Amino acid sequence: MQFRHSLTRCSAAAAVVLLGLAPGLPAAAASSSTIGVAAGANLEGISVYDTADVLNDEKIKDALSSIDFNEPTKVAVFSRQGEYSDDINSETLAFAREEHPEWISQDAEDYGDYWADGYFIITLSVEGHGDGQIGTYFGEDRKVSTSQMESIHEAGYEDFNLSRWTDGVIAVGAKGAKIMNRPWYKNPALWITTGVAGGAAGATGLVVLGVRASRRKEFEANLSTGREHLSNVTMDLDTTELSARTLPTGSRHAADLERRFADFMAKYRTLFARQQELEAATKKTRSSGSGVALSKDFIDTAQQLDATDDAIIAAAALYTRSATWQEAWRAQTAPILEDLAELPELLGGPDKKLGPAGSALRSFADTAQQEVQAVGTDLAAQVIDVDTALDRLSELRKQLTERLDAYAAARIGAYAKSEAEEKQMRAKLRKQRYASTGTRSGGSILDVTSPAEFFWRVSAFNIGYQSAVKAVNSSRQAASSSSGVSTGYSGGGSFSGAGGSSRF
Structure with missing residues (x-):
């Protein structure tokens, strides 16, 4: 673990130096003109097998021949007429086994289980106007992550949806050339990390401040609403006590209310003391999760007492058939x-x-x-x-x-x-x-x-x-x-x- 941390620090330092961010080094040190490959370099060959008869072979070859690949790469393009249910991964493998076994690794230790090193294979399966599937396949020395592969595919979606099949294949090929074996200094994530790292701590601080402010706001709202309910209970206290005494015996609903009133006064006194504690709470307490939880419990209990005394008063009016029944x-x-x-x-x-x-x-x-x-x-x-x-x-x-x-x-x-x-x-x-x-x-x-x-x-x-x-x-x-x-x-x-x- 310590070695990994040291390696990370060394890599980060190297990134700063090579990107021209360290003192005394020019920022242009990482430009493509000095480190990158020449346009059109590293393309070892391109072949197009247009069985769907939808591609312009020469246009694809001319376009991809002018694009630089990061490492020597052979490009193979395969188009086919397909259906929605087709598994074009399997269809591509079957085509390779039958027609182009050179696409599959011949190394003895691979046992024919991988694509040949150096290959970038593009499969276009056309199902209808603007509909179909796109597949990309890579030699083990050219493979990319799933998210990178998705990015490569997305490069051609717009053209494919417009049935511009040739342009879509070119866009996919160009994106693949840019991503496959991309040098670390060309990775956009490095620039994002460099630009964002300095502000990350500040952003985290802002988030923390926002959470605390939100908690204080919730604390105040709970306390205010709970205070209103408790005030209602206080104003109705005498009436509630009198009403509870007039509830008839032998009534199921009245008996339930009587049982609740037995605990009513004890809860009221406890809640009144809790209100005073919350009102005296420090800013730290009001900003904490535990403080918000206490205020939530306060409002829930106050609401329950307010509803209970209203129900007791209403029940007394109904059972005694008073003027307000x-x-x-x-x-x-x-x-x-x-x-x-x-x-x-x-x-x-x-x-x-x-x-x-x-x-x-x-x-x-x-x-x-x-x-x-x-x-x-x-x-x-x-x-x-x-x-x-x-x-x-x-x-x-x-x-x-x-x-x-x-x-x-x-x-x-x-x-x-x-x-x-x-x-x-x-x-x-x-x-x-x-x-x-x-x-x-x-x-x-x-x-x-x-x-x-x-x-x-x-x-x-x-x-x-x-x-x-x-x-x-x-x-x-x-x-x-x-x-x-x-x-x-x-x-x-x-x-x-x-x-x-x-x-x-």
């Missing part, structure tokens, strides 16, 4: 009515033809509206009690959740192209679903007493699905921008010569 009931129906109101927009997009899943949601929207109204009417007429009314609302919200589950499966199935994409989309939807089902203020008893997985809000579905689509699209874009070069030789036995092909 109708307002309290509206707080219970608000979540399901909001969801139903958002369904038309959800079902009006490009996925409206998803069959049973979409139809089930659409028909549910109509019947659920009527059921919510019926529950309110029965409660007002005292045909049912509060627990029964809440149970019927809970059942409606469960049914909506079940239909959203089915709809999510349909949309994922329609959009995803693989099991991996389906898994990615489900994970994004699940994350948003549970992130959005936390307790919220407003007085909904069910949102406080029911487990988070019971109810899936339509707004959370929309956000989650958009996030899922964005994630999949990003993955697809990353995949498409990565190497599209196909390597290997199907049916080629043990042959493992350097090279590969790509589509255009």
